[in-house]
Amino acid sequence: MEENNVLLRMEDISKSFPGVKALDHAQLTLRAGTVHALMGENGAGKSTLMKCLFGIYSKDEGHIFLEGQEINFKSSREALDHGVAMVHQELNQALKRNVMDNIWLGRYPKMKGLPFVSEKQMYADTMRVFEELDVHVDPKMVMSKMPVSQRQMVEIAKAVSFNSKVIVLDEPTSSLTEQEVEHLFRIINMLRDRGCGIIYISHKMDEILRISDEVTIMRDGQYIATRDARDLTKAEIIRLMVGREMTNQFPPKLDVASDEDILKVENLSAQYSILTDVSFSLKKGEILGVAGLDGSGRTELLENIFGAATRRGGKIFKDGAQVANKSPKEAIANGFALVTEERRATGIFGILTIRENTVISSLKSYLRGIFLNNAAMSEATDRMIQAMSIKTPSQKTKIQSLSGGNQQKVIFGRWILTSPDILLLDEPTRGIDVGAKYEIYELIQDLAKQGKSVIMVSSEMPELLGVCNRILVMSGGRLAGEVDADHTSQEEIMTLAAKYV
Ligand SMILES: Nc1ncnc2c1ncn2[C@@H]1O[C@H](COP(=O)(O)OP(=O)(O)OP(=O)(O)O)[C@@H](O)[C@H]1O
Ligand SMILES: [Mg+2]
Incomplete structure (x- = not known):
């Protein structure tokens, strides 16, 4: 054993892509x-460093030691066999197969003395791990039928089932509810108590400070510092990450809302979710926030306006005229756009380039006669790359080779370019680093300055208070109240959010 209980040491790791x-x-x-x-900004190299550990990428230079022994895994299976597991930022599971298949794939328990897989044994083994972790998932459930959060739990259970000593969690909480995060933290604490080492990648500063013992910060592929988490403040982390003092998290507040309503929603109720009887209006140039606890119907509200969910009742008026918005297609034609929470899962054409991914929803605007104007598409893409500092060698790069956060920015840019009158944003800065968040707020403000209107759902209260003019608070599927963002407090919003719970 090396000094100070060192489990894993990665030294001088370099890796280049074209x-x-x-x-x-x-x-x-x-x-x-x-x-x-x-920690580090989008594209800093966090996921790549971990993929070098797992043999998903082969490192160009450097050494890796596991409990003092130099290792050089050639595949993630080899890593798993040596007690090193990773839950990826992009879950890559066999979605058509069931839970236990995914956990035991390639090492199925056999029937005694026979070459047949023992389903019974596999079921029992799965239940044993689930019980240990307090996970309530049916081992026979098909993966595609489960929400992302449960699929993630399955992945964690898999890591535990290999008796892993080192477990890497790459942005594990980006799609978890608050209760699920608590559950995950209980599991992490249990693993830590057993002596496991856990590498935790996240952009959520509060979680980092809560769960971690040590913090390593990277910038542009380089090592910057390792600190004891107790000695770190948020401001210090940000400074180390972005390499300069970031005095403001938000651009100066904008108030360009006109008196004119662009949207009126009356008594909106959903058929298959808890959304009930929601009425509000939105002004031209307004940035309207939607607050509420997980499950309060915030996402459902956006989906219903956008025609992505079935309505039970209610009316939508745009510029005074009623619109049906029965499908997303119709909503887009009516000048709406929705940037979903699950951008990576729903919006990415992996093998297409950044340019193609950027312009795909606004192709019509680049038509010159029957031809697409390449120069115009290229100009628009460059504008988005600049505006959000998308980290890429060129716009011809395939989107799948971008870092997770940079992929999100491309999808965001795609919807900005459709130049919607009403932009619906669900957790617009999830998975995005602090610096890029600022740039996204500026893009939102630019739209408002052009007289466009924005409705923005967010779990981050400071973000709603820092960017929005007015905030709706949802509770139990209903509208619990409405506050002026400049004259409210987190307490007032929390009180409203608990109104119908
Ligand atoms: N397969 C690949 N081909 C080409 N470039 C790649 C590939 N994988 C990663 N990169 C590049 O390496 C850099 C680091 O990416 P990485 O995914 O490690 O960032 P990250 O720190 O995990 O960011 P995020 O917070 O956005 O997930 C980025 O510039 C990315 O575009
Ligand atoms: Mg990453």
């Missing part, structure tokens, strides 16, 4: 029985 030096002498030291946060 046009990008993704890792430039990066390093990381993980101790047994600790949670080690890995």
Whole structure:
């Protein structure tokens, strides 16, 4: 054993892709029985460093030691067999197969003395792990039928089933509710108590400070610092991540809302969700926030306006005229756009380029006669790359080679370019680093300045208070109240959010 319980040591790791030096002498030291946060801006190299550990990418340079022994895994299976597991940012599971297949794939328990898989044994083994983790999922459930959060739990259970010593969680909470996050943290604490080392990648500063013992910060593929989490403040982390002082998290507040209503929603209720009897109006140039607890109907409200869910009742008026918005297609034609919460799952054409992914929803505006104007598409794409500092060697790069956060920015840009009159945003800055968040707020403000209107759902209260003019508060599927963002407090919003719970 090395000194101070060192479990894993990564030294001088470098890795280049065509046009990008993704890792430039990066390093990381993980101790047994600790949670080690890995932080950095979108594209800093966090996921790549972990993929080098797992043999998903082969490193160009550097050394990796597991309990003092140099290792060089060639596949994630080899890593798993050595007790090193990873829950990926992009879950890659066999969705058509069931839960236990996904956990035991490639190492099915056999019937005694026979070459047949013992389903019974597999079921029992799965239940044993689930009970240990307090996970309530049917081992026979088909993966595609489960929400992302449960699929993630299955992935964690798989890591545990291999008796892993090192577990990497790459942005594990981006699609979890608050209760699910608590559950995950209980599991992490249990694993830490057993002596596991956990590498935790996230952009959520509060979670990092809560769960981690040590923090390593990367920038542009390079190692910046490792600190004891107790000695760190949010401001310090941000400074180390972006390499400069970031005095403001939000651009100056904008108030360009006109007196004119662009949208009126009357008594909107959903057929298959808890959304009930919601009425409100939206002004031209207004940035309207929607607050509420998980499950309060915020996402459902946006989906219903956009025609992506079945309505039970209610009316929608745009510019005074009633619109049906029975389908997303119709809503888009009526000048609406929705940027969903699950951008990565629903919006990415992996093998297409950044340019194609950017312009795909606004192709009509680049038509010159029957031809697409390449120069115009290229100009628009460049504008989005600049506006959000999308980290890419070129716009001809395939989107799947971008970092997770940068993929999200491309999808965001796609909807901005459709130049909707009403832009519906569900958790617009999820998975996005602090610097890029600022840029996204500016893009939202630019739209407002052009007289467009924005409705923005967010779980981050400071974001709603920092960017919006007015905030609707949802509770139990209903509208619990409405507050002026400049004259309210987190307490007032929380009180409203609990009104019908
Ligand atoms: N397969 C690949 N081909 C080409 N470039 C890649 C590939 N994988 C990663 N990169 C590049 O390496 C850099 C680091 O990406 P990485 O995914 O490690 O970032 P990250 O820190 O995980 O960011 P995020 O917070 O957005 O997930 C980026 O510039 C990315 O575009
Ligand atoms: Mg990543």
